[in-house]
Amino acid sequence: MKTKYLILVPDGMADGPVKALGGKTPLEAARTPGFDRMAREGLVGMARTVPKGVIPGSDVANLAILGLDPARYPLQRGAIEAASIGLPARPDTLYFRVNLITVKNDLIADYSAGHIDTKSAVKLLGLINRQVVLNGSLPAGQARLYGGVGYRHTLAWRAPAPFRSVLMSVHLDGPHDLIGRNVGEVLKPYENIPHVMVMQKSRRVMSAFPFNRGRKSPANMIWLWAQGEGKRLPTLRERFGLSGSVVSGVDLIRGLGKLVGLSVFALKRSTGYYDTDFAEKRMAALRELKQKDFVYLHIEAPDEAGHEKNPRMKKKMIETIDQKVLSPILNEVSAWPDRVRILAMPDHPTSCATGRHTSDPVPYVIWDSKSPRSGPAAFTERLAAKSGRILPAFHLLREKFVQMKEGL
Ligand SMILES: [Zn+2]
Structure with missing residues (x-):
């Protein structure tokens, strides 16, 4: 039996x-x-x-x-969700949970960009990959966004250990816990950390996306949080x-x-x-x-x-x-x-x-x-x-x- x-x-x-x-x-x-x-x-x-x-x-x-x-x-949540979309658990890589969010008048207004649908989100991620993440502005390593479901996605950042520990020193809450908070104030303590600079840059680039025209909750920023190394x-x-x-x-x-x-x-x-x-x-x-x-x-x-x-x-x-x-x-x-x-x-x-x-x-x-x-x-x-x-x-x-x- x-x-x-x-x-x-x-x-x-x-x-x-x-x-x-x-x-x-x-x-x-x-x-x-x-x-x-x-x-x-x-x-x-x-x-x-x-x-x-x-x-x-x-x-x-x-x-x-x-x-x-x-x-x-x-x-960390980032590493677990990376596994759920089929990324390998690499110890030399940091996996961030990515939210597409809405910022209005400098305040975090929506953690989900109006519950953006997966198809639109994945299209935007392609643009963000090209214009923000992959355009050579990164100081170390290789980073790339991977599409998940709805507003929830993953950034994989492969980098040497000392650089990873710099990125790990940032502890940001999930955007659902930051509604109504001022973006600049939340990010202030970390403004020179590379992935936080990527977040800031995403805000400038994404505001100009034609997709966002007329949207009540535009996807005008990426929020990177819950990062962790891949673990087997x-x-x-x-x-x-x-x-x-x-x-x-x-x-x-x-x-x-x-x-x-x-x-x-x-x-x-x-x-x-x-x-x-x-x-x-x-x-x-x-x-x-x-x-x-x-x-x-x-x-x-x-x-x-x-x-x-x-x-x-x-x-x-x-x-x-x-x-x-x-x-x-x-x-x-x-x-x-x-x-x-x-x-x-x-x-x-x-x-x-x-x-x-x-x-x-x-x-x-x-x-x-x-x-x-x-x-x-x-x-x-x-x-x-x-x-x-x-x-x-x-x-x-x-x-x-x-x-x-x-x-x-
Ligand atoms: Zn719960």
């Missing part, structure tokens, strides 16, 4: 008690027969996905769920002999998947938002699980509801994931001859009270189609904490999920 492994990550699902939900957390308030069945028949506990002192981002937290210690494998990560095949796929609508998660050797399933109707096609994700996960050993299924919607401080929407998204994804998967794999082991856990809590990620531990549940055991009546933050089990999340994959051959 083969064993198949599925990890389901409802992004940002965990939370604290919410007044609007009668003092329950969204997960407690939601009707979740699938998660609850996993808890009753499985193993429940708490995991720390974010090490102390580290910003609780989805990059760090999902890396930990994939079994790698974020303290040992520090990765140990793959799931190297660690556990497993082949697998990642199913996610989010570039960052697809990039992480690629870096650990997973293939990326091309979803057609996934949006990374409330209107994503949940059934498509379920079918993709089941199809990949039939053919391979391992599937990483990530769903963004609860995190978005947390950021929007909307506990009712979060509860609804958790219910939708249970109803359209998890419960049908449990029913189907229960009838498979192969053993199917499922780990369900959020990457981090996203607090409906503050609209932000937190570093608090998250609940996890592991279920095995061939070895039911007896656990708590439901899958909730409180019941998982009551179990008394708590461990760093990067231990979970090896110690509790993959390595235990029989039973749980």
Whole structure:
């Protein structure tokens, strides 16, 4: 009998008690027969996905769920997203996340240039490559822009180590956190750093693009941030002999998947938002699980509801994931001859009270189609904490999920 492994990550699902939900957390308030069945028949506990002192981002937290210690494998968003668009992870190259943004009266007005479409964006990147990045103005190394999706792209800058450390000394926030800020003031401390000079130059050149004429949110600047060197990560095949796929609508998660050797399933109707096609994700996960050993299924919607401080929407998204994804998967794999082991856990809590990620531990549940055991009546933050089990999340994959051959 083969064993198949599925990890389901409802992004940002965990939370604290919410007044609007009668003092329950969204997960407690939601009707979740699938998660609850996993808890009753499985193993429940708490995991720390974010090490102390580290910003609780989805990059760090999902890396930990994939079994790698974020303290040992520090990765920047730029390098992860570069992997998601198929760039090789070169240690001599810095990868920047690039936003096409709108600046109005010197203020950052839109982090997405009016959610510019991919086709227009890629055309503009060609112009920016020619007129800003590749025109010989760079002091060291070779740089080039690569097209991603919508307003999100990558700049790869290959350069000698001392030069890379100069570029690494700049810490700019993402433009979504800088709305209303004065560009000159934000960049002032770094104005002599080469990639910041490239950003400034992009502003002069892009303002004149005919494409921007009459646009409400012109794409009139590139914002370079979250830069990091390419790093090779140990793959799931190297660690556990497993082949697998990642199913996610989010570039960052697809990039992480690629870096650990997973293939990326091309979803057609996934949006990374409330209107994503949940059934498509379920079918993709089941199809990949039939053919391979391992599937990483990530769903963004609860995190978005947390950021929007909307506990009712979060509860609804958790219910939708249970109803359209998890419960049908449990029913189907229960009838498979192969053993199917499922780990369900959020990457981090996203607090409906503050609209932000937190570093608090998250609940996890592991279920095995061939070895039911007896656990708590439901899958909730409180019941998982009551179990008394708590461990760093990067231990979970090896110690509790993959390595235990029989039973749980
Ligand atoms: Zn988030």
